[in-house]
Amino acid sequence: MLSSDRMAAVDANAAALGVPRKQLMESSGNAVARVVRSVSEPGDRVALVCGRGNNGGDAFVAARFLKERDVTVRLLGRPESIGTTIARENWEALRTAELSADSVVDVAGSDLGLNAADVVVDALLGTGITGNVRAPERTAVERLNAAAAAGVTIVSVDVPTGIDADTGQPTGGTDGVAVDADHVVTFHDEKPGLGALDATLTVADIGIPAAAERYTGPGDLLGLGRDPDSHKGDNGEVLVVGGGPYTGAPSLSARAALRAGADLVRVACPTAVADAIQGYSADLIVRGLAGDRLTADHLGRLLDLAVAQDAVVIGPGMGDADDSLTLVRRFLESYSGRVVVDADALRVVSDVDTDAQLICTPHQGELRQMGGETAEDPDERAELVRSFAAGIGHTLLVKGRYDVIAGQSRSSAVGPNEGSNSDARTGPDARTGPVDVRLNRTGNPGMTVGGTGDVLAGVTGALAARTDPFAAAAAAAYVTGLAGDAAAETNGNGLVATDLIDRLPQALYDE
């Protein structure tokens, strides 16, 4: 079951794996034609009514696969207004091949090929729709529904025009118009809203490789770009808690969070190291907590600092003193936001009682220390991490040659502000939705150098401030690896963690 956002991500990942969208469109069109054949006889009249997006493009392809039917294709609007290159190319292929394909500018004055049609293909709008169906598609929807009422078979491409594939409800709300389909041909996987429709559903395999879902890819970064109208703070405020025995680690996490797009990053660290950490970067806001290491006495101040944050990163450079770990434990017991837990702070996770949404970023050794198991084989490891994540009720990002990310994905996750007052969500055991797993293949052996884990934790924090924990962890692993690969191009195995930080913006925003 895939939401339309996830479907778009998988589509982009497939393109990166060498299966471009136009190839998928060819398979989609072929699949639509198969269903049309199954509901018609040779010689039957088939009217394909098409919009100017890729939903229409699927039908232009289908027309080529329906040679033994009497086919008419009608495009709503001028060919110049076709919105995508691949749809336009498939339109031109129809025209060049002299199929009965015409554009319709005056929808009210055209029969849209519906007269005497036995089957009508609804390819007006698919998942690209926003709001209620507008003219001229709206007029066409009304005409299709009149044909449906007269007994003509309607086959919708991907989703009935006017229906939200995620909810099954009209995109225009209670007044929304939508096509009353007999058959729906959707692609790759079922969509949450289609099962409840009163239509026969076909899910067609369009050749998207399983790796497009299994592995992270550029699709996992969709939606993480900045909104050009956003203001300071809209792109996330992150608090990094750490330092004491070490000063570099919290500084690397904090600077990585900034480069990964957070607007404001604060570091909460012992006063003894505050100047050193500030000295690394003028971009950071440093808040000193009295002493030379973090202790349980700092709890009140830490909760004050954390209260308005979009994400907290806890652990980098903090050390494993008992008192510091007590602070982490008490903090997690009292906090209910999003927290990236790294390094020594991971030691408290397996038995802490928290309402916070945790993203834990252990390497394999730390995972074992937490009580998890690991294995050589990536698939076996993925399953072990998945079941451990399900058991603790938090997101895991286990670092390795292939990183493994496991947690509740968006379709099943409880949002940061949803359900927080519900009695059902009082501890890890309450989070029992299905747990997804993904593998990340970016990165290189040069990244075993110290500090890259701190960078990853900071990037995860910045992204967790903008999207759900599982998506944030997957995207963070992917971009941090990409930044590492770019750093290795210049510096080979001599790369250092700060090289990654400089390359994060390019990895994240140059899609």
Ligand SMILES: NC(=O)C1=CN([C@@H]2O[C@H](COP(=O)(O)OP(=O)(O)OC[C@H]3O[C@@H](n4cnc5c(N)ncnc54)[C@H](O)[C@@H]3O)[C@@H](O)[C@H]2O)[C@@H](O)CC1
């Ligand atoms: N995402 C994927 O992986 C795949 C998608 N495919 C097809 O591509 C479709 C999505 O294509 P697009 O993203 O181009 O979108 P659509 O073809 O669904 O619609 C885009 C067009 O609709 C217009 N539009 C938006 N809201 C409207 C409204 N309320 N009233 C009237 N017009 C409106 C837009 O201006 C744009 O021209 C899918 O439904 C599916 O049919 C397939 O080819 C295979 C793979």
Ligand SMILES: [K+]
């Ligand atoms: K449609």
